[in-house]
Amino acid sequence: MHLERIEISGFRGIKRLSLSFKELTVLIGENAWGKSSLLDALCLALSPDAEFYEFNFSDFHIDHALGNERATEIQIVLHWYEDYKGEHNARRYRGFQPFLSEKDGIKHFYYQIHSHIENDKIITNRQFLHPNGHGISHPDTDKFIRQLMVLHPIVRIRDSRRLHEERHDGSNEQTSAQTPQELRVQKRLDNTCRRLMTQPGHVSTAEIKSSITTLRSLVDHYFAFAPHQRSKALSPHYSSLQQSNTHGLYANPFDQLIQPHMTKQARLLLMGLLNEYIRARGPVELKRISRPIMILEDPEGRLHPIMLHQAWAFIQNMPMQKILTTNSPELLTSAPLTAIKKLIRQPHKTEVYGVDNGELSKDDTRKVTFHVRMHRPSAFFARVWLLVEGETEVWLFNEMAHLNGYNLAAEGIQIIEFAQSGLKPLIKLAKILGIEWHLVADGDPAGKKYAEKVRNMLGDDPERERLTVLPARDIEHFLYKNGYEPLFRDLANITDTKIPMRKIIHKVLRKTAKPDMALAIVKYTRDEKNNRTPLLIRWVLKRIVAMSRGFG
Numbered sequence: 001m002h003l004e005r006i007e008i009s010g011f012r013g014i015k016r017l018s019l020s021f022k023e024l025t026v027l028i029g030e031n032a033w034g035k036s037s038l039l040d041a042l043c044l045a046l047s048p049d050a051e052f053y054e055f056n057f058s059d060f061h062i063d064h065a066l067g068n069e070r071a072t073e074i075q076i077v078l079h080w081y082e083d084y085k086g087e088h089n090a091r092r093y094r095g096f097q098p099f100l101s102e103k104d105g106i107k108h109f110y111y112q113i114h115s116h117i118e119n120d121k122i123i124t125n126r127q128f129l130h131p132n133g134h135g136i137s138h139p140d141t142d143k144f145i146r147q148l149m150v151l152h153p154i155v156r157i158r159d160s161r162r163l164h165e166e167r168h169d170g171s172n173e174q175t176s177a178q179t180p181q182e183l184r185v186q187k188r189l190d191n192t193c194r195r196l197m198t199q200p201g202h203v204s205t206a207e208i209k210s211s212i213t214t215l216r217s218l219v220d221h222y223f224a225f226a227p228h229q230r231s232k233a234l235s236p237h238y239s240s241l242q243q244s245n246t247h248g249l250y251a252n253p254f255d256q257l258i259q260p261h262m263t264k265q266a267r268l269l270l271m272g273l274l275n276e277y278i279r280a281r282g283p284v285e286l287k288r289i290s291r292p293i294m295i296l297e298d299p300e301g302r303l304h305p306i307m308l309h310q311a312w313a314f315i316q317n318m319p320m321q322k323i324l325t326t327n328s329p330e331l332l333t334s335a336p337l338t339a340i341k342k343l344i345r346q347p348h349k350t351e352v353y354g355v356d357n358g359e360l361s362k363d364d365t366r367k368v369t370f371h372v373r374m375h376r377p378s379a380f381f382a383r384v385w386l387l388v389e390g391e392t393e394v395w396l397f398n399e400m401a402h403l404n405g406y407n408l409a410a411e412g413i414q415i416i417e418f419a420q421s422g423l424k425p426l427i428k429l430a431k432i433l434g435i436e437w438h439l440v441a442d443g444d445p446a447g448k449k450y451a452e453k454v455r456n457m458l459g460d461d462p463e464r465e466r467l468t469v470l471p472a473r474d475i476e477h478f479l480y481k482n483g484y485e486p487l488f489r490d491l492a493n494i495t496d497t498k499i500p501m502r503k504i505i506h507k508v509l510r511k512t513a514k515p516d517m518a519l520a521i522v523k524y525t526r527d528e529k530n531n532r533t534p535l536l537i538r539w540v541l542k543r544i545v546a547m548s549r550g551f552g
Contacts, residue, residue: 110131351375
């Protein structure tokens with residue numbers, strides 16, 4: 001079975017949140033938008049030690065928008081689904097029959113943690129639920145909740161910096177669960193990783209191979225690494241991993257470690273990742289029936305992009321549910337588009353935005369994958385997209401923004417040239433990801449067609465919020481008419497007043513690169529005693545900055 005959804009209310013930084021999971025889920029979002037609280041909720045609900053967490057007053061959400069009012073209830077609900085029809089008959093799930101419901105021939109169940117404050121005391125109840133939300137009465141509820149924790153424990157790795165930490169403290173509580181032989185094996189593995197890091201030339205190929213074999217045995221022992229074969233064959237949950245496997249990944253993650261082209265540094269990284277994965281189980285040795293859910297926080301920390309992609313290929317190939325958090329545009333170039341979930345904190349709840357199957361056509365997906373995810377992955381982290389037609393506008397709006405006291409990157413604004421990818425796929429993606437957007441279109445026939453497409457996609461939004469049409473055929477003609485004629489004549493080296501505007505602009509564009517022309521426009525604007533930025537451009541900048549500052 002797999003975790004399909006979590007519902008949270010009143011817990012730490014989360015007022016309300018509903019999030020669905022896939023085989024791989026990549027979480028992005030700004031600081032204080034609830035990612036850590038979400039992961040904490042998962043960890044306490046599915047603790048590897050199968051112990052029940054005791055809530056305290058600091059766990060209850062405080063609404064700073066309502067005078068620091070503290071919530072009086074916490075609710076966490078986990079929704080589980082079969083990976084394939086009939087999985088509930090497997091021995092590990094057989095005891096859960098009293099709690100199962102059926103939908104479309106697939107069995108599923110709900111597990112709820114509810115905590116509330118009563119007379120300055122915290123009272124917590126745990127139970128399984130009917131689909132209608134009513135509790136299921138059963139004498140062994142606590143036993144089966146602990147069994148669920150054993151079956152699907154959370155293994156949480158904080159960030160890549162921990163992969164290189166040396167542990168000199170022999171009193172680690174984890175050692176209490178290890179036999180003397182296991183401790184010797186772990187110590188040997190730690191020693192190899194440390195020597196690879198400090199003296200890579202002194203570590204032989206034979207020693208690396210031996211350590212890889214040790215890792216394989218440890219992982220097989222602690223985690224029963226491979227998923228159920230029937231599960232992989234029949235479940236769309238696992239097939240999604242194969243569909244996203246477009247980078248020539250290996251059938252077994254360990255195979256990547258023994259490839260001849262792998263450098264010792266790359267092997268160190270991947271061995272360290274697996275070693276940390278083993279350690280992250282905590283003081284309790286997991287059972288062979290366990291199917292852990294791995295949480296990996298910010299794997300890009302201190303990793304070179306090349307090493308990050310190598311680590312990502314390894315992580316992606318681990319056959320288990322994985323939840324990643326990242327602030328890395330580099331990582332998003334590798335993650336499947338449908339795996340990305342963006343968290344945005346609103347006054348009443350934390351909204352979750354993501355591309356679910358069917359929302360974008362194949363052609364739309366191809367376009368946004370190439371022009372956004374591959375070439376502008378940082379756009380996924382933006383609050384606002386300013387959509388413009390050409391290269392000149394990209395340079396011009398960035399420079400004009402600085403001239404008017406705005407730092408677009410710091411405001412969370414990304415300028416995207418849409419001519420190559422098309423307009424509709426970008427607007428669709430912006431809406432799906434909860435990103436605000438505004439279009440600046442030329443006044444020529446092509447620009448008017450773009451403007452009409454925007455009007456057809458406005459919905460209930462007012463046109464002035466989403467669309468600006470230049471009162472000229474393009475940005476160059478607009479500027480020429482708004483105080484920049486002397487600059488264009490100077491760039492074209494033309495003083496004859498009888499030569500029409502169109503020919504002057506054409507000559508400038510032939511002899512001057514667009515970035516150079518944009519910089520010349522900005523320099524001309526800056527050199528004037530008064531800011532000569534056209535009013536329309538200042539209005540657009542003010543509008544998109546206001547959109548961005550309205551977030552959070």
